[in-house]
Ligand SMILES: Cc1ncc(C[n+]2csc(CCOP(=O)(O)OP(=O)(O)O)c2C)c(N)n1
């Protein structure tokens with residue numbers, strides 16, 4: 132006989148969970164107690180947002196569901212942001228939430244929440260476990276759903292008395308979802324489409340990529356001299372040094388790459404949903420049927436989030452593409468010049484215009500391109516600082532970018548915590564802004580508590596610049612709600628126990644970065660930037676003068 136909480140932890144263990152992120156609540160004490168004797172390492176965060184985002188990042192980095200434990204209504208609703216990101220980003224995640232005892236349900240008991248109702252539209256599935264005996268099946272189902280087809284988040288509610296109840300029940304088995312292999316007929320059609328193409332573009336996006344997918348797709352593109360662009364925040368899917376790699380279809384994308392997508396005659400999407408970011412609001416490709424031939428390989432081409440209508444939809448697990456892609460005989464690439472010029476455009480776009488003020492983010496990114504090891508993990512939240520962090524970064528290995536495709540602020544710091552726990556020996560760099568940082572800064576305490584030497588680069592421009600930029604565009608000169616009076620960030624960061632410095636000149640950055648690494652502690656380097664350069668290509672004053 133085991134208590135429901137113990138049965139639950141046993142199922143997590145046999146499914147290979149090695150880390151769980153939590154904010155404790157009295158609603159799930161039997162689970163916490165079972166973790167006391169478990170090899171699963173429990174990481175206590177300071178806000179459910181941080182715990183959920185860290186679990187999401189774990190899923191993104193490992194391909195196995197990130198486990199997050201939070202309490203009832205207030206905890207669950209604070210964790211919702213991580214569930215939303217896992218949904219939009221196609222990351223496997225399991226959120227385990229407390230619930231009132233079964234007998235109290237439906238009375239709006241204290242902290243009660245109807246999880247199926249509240250999370251129904253943001254999770255892949257949300258339900259409650261009805262008895263201790265049901266726990267193994269429910270956890271198997273949760274892992275299976277999180278990992279199969281398009282990966283995503285599952286919310287499982289745990290009524291308090293179910294966790295305490297004892298049951299004599301057999302454990303489930305480790306879930307390994309069945310792989311779906313693409314078929315021969317589809318291969319034939321793809322071959323025909325490739326044979327007829329002159330300006331093909333491969334676009335890679337989320338949905339169950341693995342390091343093997345990355346190697347296979349890169350080899351396929353290189354063998355056939357195909358240009359490959361990545362969707363927003365999927366920049367680590369292909370080694371950026373490859374002659375085939377041509378850039379990122381993200382927010383503030385390079386105009387030349389945007390034009391290339393619009394002018395391609397064949398778009399071969401591998402994963403991803405060709406959502407509004409890579410298509411710039413569904414404008415670069417005609418909606419819903421593009422003029423170009425559209426081929427989509429996806430674990431679930433019928434997912435409602437895939438709005439375009441492809442000419443050829445191929446259902447396949449992205450981990451299984453290698454042998455299939457290798458059977459496509461290399462065709463004489465009529466697009467050689469097209470690929471070469473796309474690569475030239477990409478390299479040109481790595482060069483930055485000098486920035487106003489004494490700290491130049493383009494220079495700092497150029498330094499980091501050579502300084503960061505190939506396996507360093509980069510994280511971020513949302514804000515204009517990410518435009519520098521993405522445009523001028525170079526990713527060389529799969530699993531090195533943990534950034535929210537959902538565009539959620541506050542993600543970068545908890546994601547860095549997760550990345551450093553998953554990869555204790557790697558360098559982990561978090562890019563954040565003065566707005567973005569404050570949203571999850573309590574997780575600095577988590578980094579200190581667990582001795583995680585992440586490096587946080589905090590770009591301080593004294594405002595929510597992304598919103599200010601849109602505001603000035605639509606309502607020039609009428610600034611409201613976007614200015615920030617900030618705390619003394621280094622003092623705040625030091626109070627948490629981190630190493631921290633303020634950097635006011637570009638030339639001071641390299642040494643400060645080395646001191647941060649040498650400190651062996653979590654560190655926060657505040658970069659004071661001139662608000663005039665609101666984005667790499669945009670000056671604040673342009674909105675007023677119309678220049
Ligand atoms: C959770 C969340 N809330 C609000 C937004 C809207 N938003 C996007 S970027 C941004 C400003 C970010 O400010 P900061 O971190 O200072 O970066 P900056 O744009 O100034 O570089 C805001 C408010 C968001 N994306 N996510």
Ligand SMILES: [Mg+2]
Nearest residue numbers: 564565594596
């Ligand atoms: Mg800012």
